[in-house]
Amino acid sequence: MVKLVAIYRVPEDVEAFDKHYFEVHGPLAEKMPGLIKMEVGKVYGTPAGDSDLHLIAEMYFETKEALMEALSSAEGRAAGKDLRGFAGNVVSMHFVEVVEK
Amino acid sequence: MVKLVAIYRVPEDVEAFDKHYFEVHGPLAEKMPGLIKMEVGKVYGTPAGDSDLHLIAEMYFETKEALMEALSSAEGRAAGKDLRGFAGNVVSMHFVEVVEK
Numbered sequence: 757m758v759k760l761v762a763i764y765r766v767p768e769d770v771e772a773f774d775k776h777y778f779e780v781h782g783p784l785a786e787k788m789p790g791l792i793k794m795e796v797g798k799v800y801g802t803p804a805g806d807s808d809l810h811l812i813a814e815m816y817f818e819t820k821e822a823l824m825e826a827l828s829s830a831e832g833r834a835a836g837k838d839l840r841g842f843a844g845n846v847v848s849m850h851f852v853e854v855v856e857k
Numbered sequence: 858m859v860k861l862v863a864i865y866r867v868p869e870d871v872e873a874f875d876k877h878y879f880e881v882h883g884p885l886a887e888k889m890p891g892l893i894k895m896e897v898g899k900v901y902g903t904p905a906g907d908s909d910l911h912l913i914a915e916m917y918f919e920t921k922e923a924l925m926e927a928l929s930s931a932e933g934r935a936a937g938k939d940l941r942g943f944a945g946n947v948v949s950m951h952f953v954e955v956v957e958k
Contacts, residue, residue, distance in 0.1 A: 799951050
């Protein structure tokens, strides 16, 4: 199992960001073919106080190949284009392999 | 549901880091009271190439209070002490509330 992890730093306008994320971007991302599960989390702090992060979104796929196919699909490209438009300056994306125990 | 998310940047000595993480630190973290699930993921890239991250570990708890109690427990303090020793310069910790849909 692998996941595409999107880490969002705190945006300038949190309210506008959340509205776009939850009403537009999330639903676009959920359309990616091969997506098994999507988990979105709101960062509310750190052990030392405020966090520089705002949101962490994880999209699970069966294999590395399925993740790459999802990104290059029409739905993945649409989600990518939307992402660059509203969050290009606060997001970093990472490919992560879940360690099986 | 909430989670404690530990984000590790790429360490100087990846092999030594992994050995300590999987043989010592992971087992210590898993002893925290109230821990529901732990998911560890190895970062293997980004859409643009190499990632600056190495590992993302997520520890799930029922509530924010349960997470705080786990951190302040003897087991949580032992895991925290170990963390500062082997990864203090590459880790950031975040409290995250899972968005229920």
